[in-house]
Amino acid sequence: MPDCPKTRRFLLRALLSVLFIGLFTHCSENSDKLQQIRKDGVLRVLTRNGATTYYESQGAPAGFEYQLARAFADHLGVKLEMIPVVGLDEVFTGLAEGSADIAAAGLSITPERQETLVFGPSYLSIKQFIIYNRDLNEPISSAADLIGKQIRVLGNTAHVNVLKELKQEYPNLTWAESRDFETIDLLEQLADGQIDATIINSSEFYANRAFYPSFRIGFSAGKPRKLAWAIQATHGNAGLTKAIADFFKIVTDNGKLARLIERHFTFNERRTFISTQTFLQLKEERLPEVKGMIEQVAIEYDLDWRLLAAISYQESHWDAEARSPTGVRGMMMLTRATAEELNVDNRLDPMQSLRGGARYYKKLLSRLPSGIEPSDRSWFALAAYNIGLGHVEDARVITEANGGNPNLWNDVRERLPLLRQRKWYKPTRYGYARGDEAARYVRNIRDYYSLLTWDELNRYRVPPPRIAADYLPAEFNRGFDAM
Template structure:
């Protein structure tokens, strides 16, 4: 009886010890799951951010990352004194699933704050208000100005977005209103469908409309939602994010107060018309007013790098209008508009020094020219190098792959030029290595430089009464660059 009692006490003590140990383990597990996210980020030295690959969020330009959400996230990473890792995906669904799978701490993807999303996510401070615009193509449809005009129209929007909620709200007043939803499309895909007449109406945020309107001059806003929607970064709904949101609130307060947020918004959603369209009158005026001051430097650098000075002059005009102090909305600077990273790579200490900038730009162009596949022959090789100067070699290679898939010749500029705009469409850029790019801008960029070069050449030949070409872009002399053949 005594021995049995002793055994019973021993077992009780062991069970108590096990219970305490189990409780400690569970407490530790809970603490690990609720580990302070801000401290985790600082300890790792990296801020991971999920984003969408697109014009208003994140993409590559001239081989460097760009986009409104990228620059905003970079500023926050600098505020935390950590590195930034952008994780681009191609759909809203992937953004939300990535957060759930702990692939990143933050989602910065132009997300609207909605009541349904707040049930499962935490949102930081709103940094931008946007209005959903109902847009149509005036070349394909009669004018629209109210929700009533939408009845009977083919409307398509992206599923799982605030735009669906907007339509559901309208349907309460207009029960016959109908629309289609797509999971595998992005805003740019809807704009392309609208341009082709495949749909009559779509909804995009005001920021996306302003960022793309130069490419779709026939688009018009039928009407907008009464209340603007607020955009914010999203995080998982866990107590571990409390300190992160607190620090994020401090960051946005400072970033707003010093005017940096306003400047970023302005430069991100304003199209640079100068790089989109050629203005012959302006060019001829600048040729008389500015070119004489920099012509000697251009000729000097052209000799150093074995280039036709008129060709280098055409590039530098396209980049900066021969303005050594020029600065683009995205921060590239100088006569040849070099990015900071490109300038460092080319050993350019001062991007505002016209001689350094011209040398750096010429060196960069020649480098891109040499890195192109040997199968691309002159003069096409020059146009490919110019396109790479504008959007990066990786995007040009993506366009070549798309060209081949479409049955074109990836070594011919005329074929690849037709494929470059497809880099804006999700169905084409999704399988590519480098993703979204403003390929249509690159195509215009090359066309403009060819036109400027032709005008400079014709100006010299005109002294000998050589008649001007009927189509400037189709005329190029054999001496475009040493070793080039005439078109």
């Protein structure tokens, strides 16, 4: 080929065109996923049902991973779609198949996972606890104590690697792995005595400890792990990876991440669900200030004022400015979505909050199946106020499948805790829920109601530890002593 200036210029232009096209294509691929998310207006997030990740509470989504994912969706200016799955295998499969954009599921960063996944910045460092049930087992304080024990862990997790490392020093160590379990399944097996020990992340231990007071940490094993969000390792995800990194820098710098961690994973040993002494004290200190408002709203909505007072105490301790870790606020602790539905524009206004809560309670009452007797309807409505009507209906389905009567509160109350067990909540429509909290919530309100009733009937006598059901109106009598 003759070497002339015109030929060289032609070749140079051709080479630059190829480079430009390649560079443009590479940049386009790198930003495709983020652009698509913004174009669709939806961020799809794979997660797992659980106390540390995602669940529904009071009819609204909750959980640490949900709160963080919602903040990221807001940061991008798009809506959030949470996609709950069961087990880590489904999380990784979903990412590989492109059914979601990211996975926010309490995933620890491991070299094996980094071969196919890209992790965002770590948001939490966790330890791996070997735990046991002190009521059923001898203390476990070292790996040697695990020999001969029934041990089960989640498959495809770093916990398996911990046991493999321990087995090098203790060859007789054995265990079982379950790939279709969730942490709550292991906790339930440990509580029932089906296994002697298991391994869970420290974050999961503290988030669930209040529900399993007999569980103890034997020892911590393996190296601390870092949790992070994961996305599939493809060229088209570079823009999304950077957006995640930018977001975590923002929430770290402004303290939002630290506040979320404190709310969800800090355990208070002295936390209790019901304190009669505190109730009696606040009944004297706070109730007189709000009693007039409670009585007025009760008249407006044809309710017993003592019931409305008991609900508002359970929700906020009669604190008009109360706020929960999940963002519900006010005297009746309404979610923002519920407040909008009820036309409550200021959740911190006690009258608006009381009226909104009363309307919501009456609405739940009206939506209950007609087969539920009037004597039980209040308890079902209160449970729905706490975890949502959908979860209550799931519990009724489970109750019927167990041979119980789905229209009797006592039968359903006994099955509500099953909503924490994967084998029971997996087939349901609404999934995981803290059903035991709902049962306790209703019982607390009944106790507060009985104390208020006793105070009305006999102001000058100290209430006994337990108030007889005879002091309650007829509609509150059924099943009281059985709770």
